Amino acid sequence: MRVPFGRPALGSPLQILLLACSFALAGYAGVRLFAGDWFGVALWFVGAALVHDLVLVPLYAGADRALAGALGAVGRRRWTLYVRVPAMLSGLLLLVWFPMISGQVADHYRSATGLSGDGFLSRWLLVTAVLFGGSAALLVLRLRRARKERPPAAH
Amino acid sequence: MVRDPVRGVSAAYGRGMPCSPSSPAFWRSPLRGPWFTSVLGVVLLVGITVLFVTGLVSYAAYNPDLSPVNDQTPDKGLLGFYLFSWPTDPSWLYRLTQGVHVTLGIVLIPVLLAKLWSVVPKLFALPPARSLAHALERLSLLLLVGGGLFEFTTGVLNVQLDYIFPGSFYPLHFYGAWVFFAAFLAHAVLKTPLALRNLRHLRDEHPREKGELVSPNPAEPTVSRRGALGVVGGGSLLLLGTTAGRSFDGPLRETAVLAPHGGPEPGGGPGGFQINKTAAYAGISPTETGEEAWRLVVTGRAGRSIRLARPQLLQLALHSSALPIACVEGWSTSDQWWRGVRLRDLAALVGDDDPVDVLVESLQRHGAFRRAALRANQVADPRSLLALFVNGEDLTPDHGYPARVIVPAAPGVLNTKWVARMTFGDL
Numbered sequence: 001m002r003v004p005f006g007r008p009a010l011g012s013p014l015q016i017l018l019l020a021c022s023f024a025l026a027g028y029a030g031v032r033l034f035a036g037d038w039f040g041v042a043l044w045f046v047g048a049a050l051v052h053d054l055v056l057v058p059l060y061a062g063a064d065r066a067l068a069g070a071l072g073a074v075g076r077r078r079w080t081l082y083v084r085v086p087a088m089l090s091g092l093l094l095l096v097w098f099p100m101i102s103g104q105v106a107d108h109y110r111s112a113t114g115l116s117g118d119g120f121l122s123r124w125l126l127v128t129a130v131l132f133g134g135s136a137a138l139l140v141l142r143l144r145r146a147r148k149e150r151p152p153a154a155h
Numbered sequence: 156m157v158r159d160p161v162r163g164v165s166a167a168y169g170r171g172m173p174c175s176p177s178s179p180a181f182w183r184s185p186l187r188g189p190w191f192t193s194v195l196g197v198v199l200l201v202g203i204t205v206l207f208v209t210g211l212v213s214y215a216a217y218n219p220d221l222s223p224v225n226d227q228t229p230d231k232g233l234l235g236f237y238l239f240s241w242p243t244d245p246s247w248l249y250r251l252t253q254g255v256h257v258t259l260g261i262v263l264i265p266v267l268l269a270k271l272w273s274v275v276p277k278l279f280a281l282p283p284a285r286s287l288a289h290a291l292e293r294l295s296l297l298l299l300v301g302g303g304l305f306e307f308t309t310g311v312l313n314v315q316l317d318y319i320f321p322g323s324f325y326p327l328h329f330y331g332a333w334v335f336f337a338a339f340l341a342h343a344v345l346k347t348p349l350a351l352r353n354l355r356h357l358r359d360e361h362p363r364e365k366g367e368l369v370s371p372n373p374a375e376p377t378v379s380r381r382g383a384l385g386v387v388g389g390g391s392l393l394l395l396g397t398t399a400g401r402s403f404d405g406p407l408r409e410t411a412v413l414a415p416h417g418g419p420e421p422g423g424g425p426g427g428f429q430i431n432k433t434a435a436y437a438g439i440s441p442t443e444t445g446e447e448a449w450r451l452v453v454t455g456r457a458g459r460s461i462r463l464a465r466p467q468l469l470q471l472a473l474h475s476s477a478l479p480i481a482c483v484e485g486w487s488t489s490d491q492w493w494r495g496v497r498l499r500d501l502a503a504l505v506g507d508d509d510p511v512d513v514l515v516e517s518l519q520r521h522g523a524f525r526r527a528a529l530r531a532n533q534v535a536d537p538r539s540l541l542a543l544f545v546n547g548e549d550l551t552p553d554h555g556y557p558a559r560v561i562v563p564a565a566p567g568v569l570n571t572k573w574v575a576r577m578t579f580g581d582l
Contacts, residue, residue, distance in 0.1 A: 011288025015345065019291040022341035026298055029333030032230055032326070040321025045331075048304035049297060057275055068377055080377040085386055092390050093397070096264055097413045099317035109316055112436045113429070114421040114553055123412045127397075 060091070082139045086131035093124060176279040185373035186383050187273055188364040193353040194384060195270040200343055200350075202263045203303075207336050209256035213483060214329060216241045216249050216566050221512065222528035222582045225569070227325030234333055243536040246490075246563035250481035253566070254402040257485025260310050261398050261414075265390030267303060269383075276368065292345070295338050302335030314484045315415050323523070401486040404428065416486035426551030428488045429480065431567055434552040437519045439573050441552070444518070449557050449575075451541075455505030456580040465557045468543060471496045471504075476538035482567040493561045495542035498534045502579045510535045515560055516576040524568040528582050533562045541574060 010016070034041055067087075068080045099105045101124045106117030175181060219226035220238045228234075242248065284290035309331065313324045320327055357364065378386070400411035404420070411417025420427050442448060446465060454460040475494045481487035502511050510531035519525040533539055539562045543550065550556040555572030562570060 009286035011286030013288075015288040016291060018341050018344055019288070019295050022295060022298075022337045023291075025337035025340075026334045028232070029234060029330045029337065032228070032232075032234075033330035033334055035230065036323075036326065037321040041327065044308075044321055045301045045305050046297070048308055049301040052271060052300070052304055053275060053278055057272060061272075068374075077375070077377060081382070084377075085389070088386060089390055089393050092265055092268075093393070093413060096261060096311060096394065097315070099312065099315040100413060100415060105315055105317045109415065112316060112432055113416065114433045115416070115418070115430075119418075120413060127412065 060088075063087075079139065082135045086128070086135045089131050090124075090128040093127060097124070176276070177281040179276065179367070179370065180372040181279075182276040182370050183372060183374040184370060185376045186378070186380055187276070188369045188380070189349075189353040189366045190357040190364060191380050191383065192270065192273040192368060193350040193357075195266055195273060195387070196346065196350045197354065198266050199263065199270055200347060202259060202266065203339060206256060206260055206263070207332060207339075209252045209259075210328075210332055211237060212252045213249075213256060213566070215239055216252070216564075217569065218528065218530050221530050222514065224514065224524075224526040225528050227323060227523065228329050231329070234330075240530055240532055241564065243533055243539070243563040243565075246478050246538065247481075248564040249566050250402065250479050250487040250564075253481055253483060253485055254487055257310070257314060258395065258399050258402065260307065262391045262395045264307060264311075264394065265387050267307060269387045271300065274368065280367070295341055298334060298338035299342050302331060302338055305331050306335050325523075403487075404489045414486075415484070416482075421553075425546035425548040426554050428491060428554075429482075429486060430553045431480075431482055432522070432572075434556075434573070437517075437522060437573070439518055439552065444552065444557050444573065451558060451574060452576045453501055453505050454576075454578045454580075455502070455507050456511060457506055459505045461505060465543070468496055468541070468558065472500060473543070474537070474540065476540060476561070476563070478538060478561050478563050480567050480570065492546050493540055493542040494544040494547075495540040495558065495561075497537060498529070498539045498541060498560070498562075499537070501541060501577060502534060505579060507579045511579045512582040514578045514580075514582060515571040515574055516578075517571050518573040518575045524571070527560075527569045527571050529560070529562060529565070529569065533565060534579075536563055538563045541577075 064084060067083055068077060071077050071080050071083070094101060097120065100109070100117070100120040103117065103121060106120075109115065109117035214228075214235075215238050217225045217227075218241050219228070219231075220235065223229060278296075284293060306328065309320050309324060309328050312318070312320060313328070318324065396410065397412050398414045398417070400407045400409065401414050401416045408417055409419065416429055421430055449465060451463045451468065452460060453463065473494055474497050475492060477490035477492050479488050479490050498513065502508075502513070511534060512531050513529050513534050515527050515529065517525045529539075540560070541558050542555075542561045543558055545551075545554055550559060555574070558574045559572040560570050560574060
């Protein structure tokens with residue numbers, strides 16, 4: 001998409017109009033959003049995107065690549081999914097319910113709602129154990145089935 | 156160690172080592188491509204639209220234009236253009252809309268994360284802008300991604316009572332929603348036709364997909380695209396299964412093992428249902444709610460005022476209604492059996508026989524909703540009570556003893572507990 005020297009490309013005028021309209025609406029709400037602690041809000045707004053793109057994604061993508069690599073090194077690359085899926089599901093629960101699981105709101109939660117704020121960590125660990133255990137059981141089952149289907153000469 | 160297959164292949168491409176994320180070959184996943192992104196995009200298009208609409212509905216449910224005490228975002232301006240009088244029918248209306256809002260929001264988290272993952276190479280693409288329109292689009296994506304994550308994060312933290320965000324939840328989540336939705340709308344208009352075309356033409360997963368998201372140097376697949384979608388859907392199902400129960404009682408609530416207000420009820424007996432804020436938390440002491448101390452002050456439009464002790468209230472005509480409690484945090488209870496004096500009877504007692512609004516004040520000394528306004532249609536509903544009993548017994552301190560308001564379909568915080576004063580009139 002080279003443009004002649006000295007003439008900046010404009011792109012679709014329709015797209016520019018649409019985005020200008022979008023920015024105007026965002027601006028109208030934005031001045032109200034930033035009316036209080038503007039720096040804190042800006043930090044959260046931009047920080048959320050940066051933490052996701054530059055910390056969370058590299059972290060889980062790196063862990064996944066390391067897992068596939070490690071299993072590949074021992075010739076078990078096909079097992080990746082059996083570790084990846086329970087790890088992802090467990091990690092997802094931890095991400096969403098971190099304040100409850102970490103116990104950082106336990107006292108506040110108990111005094112506000114009359115419910116126990118403890119036990120979230122143990123329940124998360126139990127769910128995690130079930131997820132990994134179920135995955136392991138599934139893998140064993142599939143391996144045994146594959147072995148049975150193999151001709152006896154292979155033994 | 157495994158030999159890195161990137162070296163050989165990328166040398167063949169003549170690019171050298173793709174060490175920079177701005178190089179397409181840096182991104183190795185064979186899953187990325189137009190089909191995968193389009194499926195997730197269409198799910199979010201529907202899902203986020205429902206979240207936005209139910210969110211706006213929740214704001215309307217507070218009747219913010221009735222009285223400043225109901226409005227946490229008084230400088231909303233045109234953003235309140237759609238507000239309407241919140242109805243009292245069906246009595247489970249807010250329970251449904253807010254349950255959908257919060258539960259769907261939680262269920263969509265894996266879809267949102269997968270969608271962002273599927274387009275992450277575009278974030279690093281160079282040149283930063285090919286044209287003015289492209290530059291504006293990328294700027295808009297910051298609002299889209301930042302705004303989306305901001306909305307989901309503040310929502311998820313608020314339902315866990317983790318108020319670490321910079322300000323009050325209501326204005327942050329409300330104005331943040333409009334900023335996010337402005338960018339979302341533009342993105343939807345620009346991308347939906349393409350996404351639908353992708354889904355029509357790539358009905359099945361395509362091994363030979365083209366497009367900027369497709370890795371020129373894909374790693375050996377460990378899962379198919381359909382399988383990956385299945386994992387995302389599984390994550391959503393897991394969150395649904397461990398969250399949805401907080402909108403029901405008994406064994407269903409027990410299934411919400413990790414969500415706040417899931418698990419067992421707070422104690423047994425008639426008062427053993429979910430509590431938003433306990434008496435101790437609200438700073439209500441038994442000395443001020445005792446029979447000696449507590450009086451209800453009711454004032455009418457014309458200024459006529461009466462003081463009633465609880466035994467006097469018990470002398471009035473008592474009525475029953477079966478109504479739920481539904482919280483902005485997304486949890487709710489099934490119908491509880493309330494018994495007390497009709498709000499409209501209390502209005503008549505001070506001379507207001509016509510439909511009239513009311514300002515209800517609690518004994519509570521702090522908290523955003525220690526005062527709440529109800530509209531005339533809510534006061535007039537025969538099921539709206541100043542409740543004195545629940546499930547056949549006196550209210551418990553945590554449920555608002557000596558008297559609390561209960562109104563069909565109103566958000567929980569408008570059902571004021573520990574009521575001390577009711578002022579009828581045009582607000």
